[in-house]
Amino acid sequence: MLDLEWFKNEVRYCRLPNGVANDRVRQIDGRYDDSTDFDFMMRMGVWTENLSLPAVLNECMLQSYTGTLRLFPNTQSLGRARFRNLRAAGAFLLSAAYEGKTVSSVTLFSEKGTTAKLENPWPGKQVKVTPAGLGRPLTVSVRGSVVQFPTEPGGRYRIEPA
Numbered sequence: 001m002l003d004l005e006w007f008k009n010e011v012r013y014c015r016l017p018n019g020v021a022n023d024r025v026r027q028i029d030g031r032y033d034d035s036t037d038f039d040f041m042m043r044m045g046v047w048t049e050n051l052s053l054p055a056v057l058n059e060c061m062l063q064s065y066t067g068t069l070r071l072f073p074n075t076q077s078l079g080r081a082r083f084r085n086l087r088a089a090g091a092f093l094l095s096a097a098y099e100g101k102t103v104s105s106v107t108l109f110s111e112k113g114t115t116a117k118l119e120n121p122w123p124g125k126q127v128k129v130t131p132a133g134l135g136r137p138l139t140v141s142v143r144g145s146v147v148q149f150p151t152e153p154g155g156r157y158r159i160e161p162a
Helices: 004-013 052-061
Strands: 081-088 092-098 103-110 116-119 127-131 141-143 146-149 155-161
Touching: 004 052, 052 081, 103 116, 127 146
Parallel strands: none
Antiparallel strands: 081 092, 092 103, 103 155, 116 146, 127 155, 141 146
16 A cells, blocks of 8 residues: 555655656665755766656556556545556556546557456446447456456547446
């Protein structure tokens, strides 16, 4: 589970003077202290990126490392959030929104046409998967809380509660 206070500190630490959070400020061994200029090593031409901040954001919104797509798995104390075209295992790009209590606006783009496995983001409800351009939903199979459906290469799918 996400440690929200740690995450807030990470974002604060990585904030540039214009307010944008950028992982570039996480130099080797970090800054000497929070008052050190964010680009103190740039004058020497030395800097490295640390992917900790983007990885934390990605894991809060989408997990797929097991092959099952999980939308907004870390929602404790999460307000409204959304993402567009996050890459997931299985050659998928997903977009979704979280309204503070429920998931909405889910679309999936399949690059390779593999079977999609999605943990039901609406527990207790059935899931409807509709290919773009077609008016009729696909037949989905359900195993426990995981919904499976076939995809076509280049296919775009709208996913919603039935």
